[in-house]
Every structure is written in C-alpha cells, then in structure tokens.
Amino acid sequence: MSQIEPEIGGDAPIAVDLEDGKTVWWCACGRSKTQPFCDGSHAGTGLEPVAFTPTRSKTYFLCTCKRTQRMPLCDGSHNALGAAPAGAPPSGSD
Numbered sequence: 001m002s003q004i005e006p007e008i009g010g011d012a013p014i015a016v017d018l019e020d021g022k023t024v025w026w027c028a029c030g031r032s033k034t035q036p037f038c039d040g041s042h043a044g045t046g047l048e049p050v051a052f053t054p055t056r057s058k059t060y061f062l063c064t065c066k067r068t069q070r071m072p073l074c075d076g077s078h079n080a081l082g083a084a085p086a087g088a089p090p091s092g093s094d
C-alpha cells in the first residue's frame, strides 16, 4: 500500500502561541484554509489531523509544507521545496 502524499499547505512554518495542556489539531493534509490548523478539508483524502498538546506555553513553529518528520513542528524540510522567505526560523527550530 502506498503512502498518501499531502498537499503543500505553505512554504514556511507559522509561528503560533500555544498554551500548556491545550490541545490543537494540526492539518496533515495541506488543504486547510486555516493553516496550520485543521478546518475539516481532509475529508475524503485518507489523511487525518494530528493532535498536539503542548507541555509548555510558548511560541511554536508549526509546519505548513506537510513534509516535516517531526509533526507538527517544522524541521526545516520546507527548505528542500525552494527558497525560504526572509524571517523563516533556522532549520529544526520549534
């Protein structure tokens, strides 16, 4: 069985302030219009959103390209898709 390839939801991570213990749902299909969060657009894709519950209140850089190996955190994989825009965090930052 082949793995389903998500769409590219963006070309850089989005910085979001998340609260300790408050679960959010990260878009894994790349179709959401409310990146990096799920808006239900995954219906019929075979992909499901990923729950993320922070253990600290802070700013997290959530992946939008959907190629990270550290879901939902950016691991710099978007850099392989093309040039990163100015202001993008360094590879592997969270």
Ligand code: FES
Binding pocket: 010, 011, 012, 013, 014, 062, 063, 064, 065, 066, 067, 068, 073, 074, 075, 076, 077, 078, 079
């Ligand atoms: S936005 Fe996907 S790895 Fe950085």
